[in-house]
Structure formats: C-alpha cells, structure tokens
Amino acid sequence: MIDEITSLMQEMIRNRCINPPGNEMRSVHTIERFLSSYGVETEVFESAPDRGNLLAVLKGSGERPSLMLGPGHVDVVPVENENEWSMPPFEGKIQDGCIWGRGAIDMLYIVAAQTVVFAHLYSEGFKPKGDLKLLVVSDEEIGGELGANWMVQNHPDKVKVDYLVTEAGGEPIGPKRLSYIYGEKGTAWTRMLFKGEEKHGSAPFKSNNAVVTMAKAIQRINMYQPPRDTTIIKPLLKALGVGWFTRTLMNQPLLLGFMLNQLSKKNQGDASFIHSLSQMTWSPNVCRGGAKTNTIAGTASLDVDVRVLPGQDEDYVREHFRKALGPLVQSIEINSMEPDEGGTFTAGTLSDVSSPLVELMDSVIKELRGPEFTLVPMISPGATDCRFFRSAWNTQAYGFAIHDGSMELATLYSLFHGTDERVPIGTVELTAKGYMELARRFLS
Numbered sequence: 001m002i003d004e005i006t007s008l009m010q011e012m013i014r015n016r017c018i019n020p021p022g023n024e025m026r027s028v029h030t031i032e033r034f035l036s037s038y039g040v041e042t043e044v045f046e047s048a049p050d051r052g053n054l055l056a057v058l059k060g061s062g063e064r065p066s067l068m069l070g071p072g073h074v075d076v077v078p079v080e081n082e083n084e085w086s087m088p089p090f091e092g093k094i095q096d097g098c099i100w101g102r103g104a105i106d107m108l109y110i111v112a113a114q115t116v117v118f119a120h121l122y123s124e125g126f127k128p129k130g131d132l133k134l135l136v137v138s139d140e141e142i143g144g145e146l147g148a149n150w151m152v153q154n155h156p157d158k159v160k161v162d163y164l165v166t167e168a169g170g171e172p173i174g175p176k177r178l179s180y181i182y183g184e185k186g187t188a189w190t191r192m193l194f195k196g197e198e199k200h201g202s203a204p205f206k207s208n209n210a211v212v213t214m215a216k217a218i219q220r221i222n223m224y225q226p227p228r229d230t231t232i233i234k235p236l237l238k239a240l241g242v243g244w245f246t247r248t249l250m251n252q253p254l255l256l257g258f259m260l261n262q263l264s265k266k267n268q269g270d271a272s273f274i275h276s277l278s279q280m281t282w283s284p285n286v287c288r289g290g291a292k293t294n295t296i297a298g299t300a301s302l303d304v305d306v307r308v309l310p311g312q313d314e315d316y317v318r319e320h321f322r323k324a325l326g327p328l329v330q331s332i333e334i335n336s337m338e339p340d341e342g343g344t345f346t347a348g349t350l351s352d353v354s355s356p357l358v359e360l361m362d363s364v365i366k367e368l369r370g371p372e373f374t375l376v377p378m379i380s381p382g383a384t385d386c387r388f389f390r391s392a393w394n395t396q397a398y399g400f401a402i403h404d405g406s407m408e409l410a411t412l413y414s415l416f417h418g419t420d421e422r423v424p425i426g427t428v429e430l431t432a433k434g435y436m437e438l439a440r441r442f443l444s
C-alpha cells in the first residue's frame, strides 16, 4: 500500500489546497480518480465553487456498529516563508526517510492512508458487519463550515456513524506510550470594553481612565482561580504511570493547585498541560486603549482567550467573569468576539475514554509497535472536525495514528502548521496497517 499512499500524498501536496481559498476540489478529484481505479463508487458534494467533500460507503450487514475513516481534511494552512524550508513545500519530495510538504502531517498522510485502506478492503471483497464509510472533507483549517459541518447539516443520513477515527493521536508521549485523542476543549473568545472620560493628560487626579480600569481587570482575571475538575486528568495520570500516591493527591480538586505548583518546579511543560486539562483557562492576550499620550484614555478593549472544558457553556464563562471582576463588572461591557475573529462559541466535546474501538487500538499498537506499548488518553486543546459528529449523534470519535518513534515529540508538534512539515514513511506505513486492522476487526 505504501507506494499508493505516497503517490496520493504527493499529488495532494502539489494540489496546494491552501485555505483560504481552499480549492479542495483538486484533491477531492485526486481521491475520486484513485478510488474509481479500484471500482469504488463515490459521491462528491460541492459545498461552494471549487470546494467540496467526498463520501464512499461499503454497506454493512447491520450486525455491528458503523465506522468511519475520517473526516479527513485535504485543506492545508498557508506557508509563510518558503525560503525557510529545507525542501520546497509544495513538491512532495522524499528525503531522509520522510515525505516533505505542507499538509504532509496535517493531515494528508492520514487521508491517503485511509483512502488506500478503503480501496484495498473493497477490492478484496471485504463484507463488513457494520457500514464502513470514508469521508474526505474541505475547510477544516477555517472551522469546517464547508466541510465536515456542511455534511453533517446537509446530509446527516449519509454521514451519521457510531464510531470514527481521524487525525492526530499516535504521538509518542514518553517511552513506550502513544496518545489517542478522545475529546477537545471548546473556545469562548471574549472581548471586554472599558469606558473612561477623555480629558487632558496633564491633570489625571481622580480621573476615569479606561486603560487603568483595564489594568485592574487584567489583574483580577489573572489572579482568579476557576473551579478545578479532575475528570479528564484522572485517566491521563494513570496512563502516564504517575504513582498511586501522587495520583490520589492530584485527583483531589482541592489539592491539585498545590500539586501543580510542585510539579511546575520540576517539569513546567507537564504542569501547564495538566493545568489546562483540569479547568477553564483565561489568557488576556490583546489590549488596546487610549488615543494620545496627552489625553486620558476614553476607551480600551481587552481580548481574552477563553478555553472551556466539555460541559462548560457561555453562562458558565460569564458567571466566572462576574465573580472575578467583582465590583468592576458594572463598568465593563463583556461580549463574545465577532464570529470572523473566531468569537463563535464552541463547546468542548468528549467521547468515551474507553470503548470497544479503543480496546482494538490498544491491541493494534501492541502488535505493531511492541507488547510493552500502552495508549494514553488525551484531549485536544484546539477544535477538530470531531465536534460536529459528537454533537450531532454522540459519535465515538477518536484521533488515532501510529507514529514510528523516529521523531521527538517536540519536533513532531513543531511540524503542524510549521516550517519543514514532513512525515516519516515509517509512520505512514504503521498508520495504514493500523487502520486496516482496526476496520477489519471492528467490522468482522
């Protein structure tokens, strides 16, 4: 399969489906041509000019739940500076055991692997006991409105599934451990507006200065401790091999703060990671205010990056901002940021941390990487297309792949949307084998 996957990937890298504008139909047709060479029938849905999605279905007998490979997005993010790359970003060159190019790791190798696995299962006459679907989509990098969400809204009967497996996951989390992703945090980006009274800056005594109010608000936001919730970190700490005693302490919301402080002295990265998975986080990141050095600031605004855990809604966010700001809240206007600035509220979503599909993933990594390997349940700090399926049908949606261990985690993470994006051929091979085994066993 590897040669077919590689050439599909190379063609999709050369297709340059940079979003915006996307033009994903180029890669949708690449997939369509490949599948039809195997005799697989596909449906292509145009969601906007030159943009669209592809679905292929291998009908099951109905004895088992349905499984989707995907949604796999074929759009990619832009390349900021081609000169910084060691390889041209849109040629799909093979060098040092890797396939290079924008989109290689996010997520064209997965789309290509899933497509080829689907075609092979079809051509060998596989008779699944549950429907096997392959969904290729556009527009994930800018919110999925013309891609995964468009399909869920416009063709719910066609894309509804019980289980799905898609991008991310399979990354090496410490020795002998690979991640899988079973949920994601949501976003509630918030803009606060502060009003003051413009006056001459030479006489500030008892003035109402919007920038000063904003500074007080930032201080309060920064000091506030939202409630802690250990639901997500419990299975994570266990899988990471944290000792029983430490785990018991960290699993207590009241002790977690103390424990994180201790941990941060030894390992700031882990502490910050566990922190963000155990509470709503606020990061006041952009402030603007005042107009002139000699004028007391009449207006100021503050943008706060708010990330919520699954189950926390907009009312929850407001309630805690009110508590944090105290008496200041009367003089502050609190709004979501505009939709085109990413302000649309997205809820966090979760699938079951353990399920029959997760058990299969565990046996598959043991077979392909070694019996000593274990899976670590993670949730993604950012939004993925999984959220549409979880919200619509409570689909058990997982991010899963199998990395070959040839790359450090930090290097790997830096490649997503980064310079010199590439994927080791070993990872591509393992991931394809893994999907093949998952689909075959889950639907037999």
Ligand SMILES: [Zn+2]
Residues within 6 Å of the ligand: 073, 106, 107, 140, 167
């Ligand atoms: Zn992606």
